[in-house]
Amino acid sequence: DSGVTQTPKHLITATGQRVTLRCSPRSGDLSVYWYQQSLDQGLQFLIQYYNGEERAKGNILERFSAQQFPDLHSELNLSSLELGDSALYFCASSPHSGSSYNEQFFGPGTRLTVL
């Protein structure tokens, strides 16, 4: 158990809908990262937050957005869902973004299926 929690574990929805994925980082970790794992694209970095502020963006679609709240939990919002958005979404946390070494601890993931 990495200490990172994600809810829900599974999510099934229809095209055009909007969903919210939730992540709680390890106690004390200030950085949260979101990754998408799909069959065709593999594991891709989406976005990073540090202590409530967006720090970096990767291959995140404009239909996707995220935020990190004062209690440090984070939410990834996916809207206007398409079949291709079906994937496993991981959240990872790390102690802080200032260190030269920054181990990331992964949550169990949320499996999103868009029908």
Place this chain on the structure above:
Amino acid sequence: AQTVTQSQPEMSVQEAETVTLSCTYDTSENNYYLFWYKQPPSRQMILVIRQEAYKQQNATENRFSVNFQKAAKSFSLKISDSQLGDTAMYFCAFMSRLGGSNYKLTFGKGTLLTVNP
């Protein structure tokens, strides 16, 4: 942009034998970090081993060790005394600097390792 290549989509090994998984990467950075992650059927991402590029000594963690060749940009994982529980997808990952003190992981496509009894 950094890229990570794992040329072996699938591998198999007999229990108690040794297996080596290959990984190459491309970067213009001089200071970086490399990782091997394991993803068993449960889908959990588990850190196996890490290597700092400035360290010449190869990292080891129990039965897991790496062969880090910086000039060749190669980072292979050796698993000794393979166990059934080692059956998993293995991802090589490169930690790159995004700017300031922010980093991201770039993953290879993975190698599916099956340990046979």
